[in-house]
Amino acid sequence: MGAQNSKHGKVLPVLESSDSKAHEQFQYLLGRRFHNVSDIIYDLPNDEDEVDRLHLEHFLTRDVWKSNFSSPITPQLESGCKVLDAGCGPGTWTIEMAINYDKTSFVGIDISPIFPMEIKPINANFNKANILDGIPHPDESFDFVHMRYMFPSFTQKQWEEIVINEIVRVIKIGGWLELCEYELCQNCGPVLESLLSARREMLIKEGRNPDVARLLGKLMKDTQHFDDIYHKTKEVPIGPWAGKIGEVGRDNIVTRMIGIKPALSRFMNITSEQYDEIMQKIIKEFNDYKAYFVTSRWYAKKKAKNTT
Ligand SMILES: C[S@@+](CC[C@H](N)C(=O)[O-])C[C@H]1O[C@@H](n2cnc3c(N)ncnc32)[C@H](O)[C@@H]1O
Incomplete structure (x- = not known):
């Protein structure tokens, strides 16, 4: 295996044909590392830059919500129960x-x-698993299932026919499900707006729903396992107008948009350099607009399925 410099100056491995194990596990596009699981539509990278972004996004999300979850399950968590983080x-x-x-x-x-x-921590365990192949746990195994920022991972059909049923299947009766996703960007400048519209067009063409965040309540209701479904939203500020947190919000969205460059530049039929120029304009544009993303949490307690 050789090496090459990533856009951010880090050294990334480069595949050579003899490195069959890495070849099986990952694929590399424009200097970024991606999963290599067939039939998976998820198109963000999984390299060190993306892991750094996901850490940042976690702390940003927690700061905006002032909590890691909204479901009323603190007593169960304190006394001891079982939790699944799907797409962790x-x-x-x-x-x-x-x-x-x-x-x-x-x-x-x-x-x-x-x-x-x-x-x-000793009480945290991780497994490689594809939700679309079925969550590798028996029915009613968990008191709480949390799933966050998965909208680019599934087509709408997969959400409706596989994902929602799988995550609900593994929750105990009386357990809680919490889903957290982004809704639209508000007050974005024209350059970001046009890049986001290209992304929306691409997602729609591939059967993914860019507005899935607004459908989650209906998906949950349609399983007939939930009566009261709670929905809360918060604004994630983007840009220096909101001080330090806005700068973190900006870094998160910029790194995310850079991460989808291989897929989006191909869809837009533009070169990597042209994409970089657009990103530079977007970074400048954040100084002039009070942009923010809406993030939503949907949560509800599972009951036995309606039989009527
Ligand atoms: C945007 S990240 C969010 C990660 C985490 N939930 C968080 O909030 O930091 C989406 C994650 O979903 C994973 N993913 C995509 N499709 C998946 C699938 N079919 N089964 C399991 N994980 C999947 C990706 O590998 C990625 O780590």
Whole structure:
């Protein structure tokens, strides 16, 4: 295996044909590392830059919400229960929760093994698993299932026919489900707006729903396992207009948009350099607009399915 410099100056491995194991596990595009799981539509990278972004996004999210979850399950977490973090990424939420609630056992699953296997709290465990193949746990195993920022991961059909049913299946009756996603960007400048519209167009063409955050309540209701479904939103500020947190919000969205460059530049039929020029304009534009993203949490307690 050789090496090459990433856009951010870090050295990334480069695949050579003899490196068959790495070849099987990852693929590399424009200097970024991606999963190599067939039939998975998720198109953000899984390299060190992306792991750093996901850590940052976790702390940004927690700061905006002033909490790691909204479901009323603190007593169960304190006395000890079982929690699944579906699509856990590097496991930042899982690990922080495991430290905060040391009597509870946490499991994180993800298609990309970017979670820690050794240096982690004893009550946190991680497994490589594809939610679309079925969550590798029996029915009614967990008291709480948390799933966050998964909108680019599934087509709408997969959300409706597989994902929602799988995550609900593994929750105990009386347990809680909490889903957290982004809604639209508000007050974005014209350059970001046009890049986001290209992204929306691309997602729609591939059967993904960029507005899935607004559908989650209906998806939950349609399972007939939930009566009262709670929905809360918060604004994630982007840009220096909001001080330090706005700068973190800006860094998060910029790194995210850079991460989808291989897929989006191909969709837009522009070169990597042209994409970089657009990103430079977007970074400048944040100085002039009070942009923010809306993030939403949907949560509800599972009951036995309606039989009427
Ligand atoms: C934007 S990240 C969010 C990570 C984490 N939930 C968080 O909030 O930091 C989305 C994650 O979903 C994972 N993912 C995508 N498709 C998946 C699938 N079919 N099964 C399991 N994980 C998947 C990706 O590998 C990635 O780590």
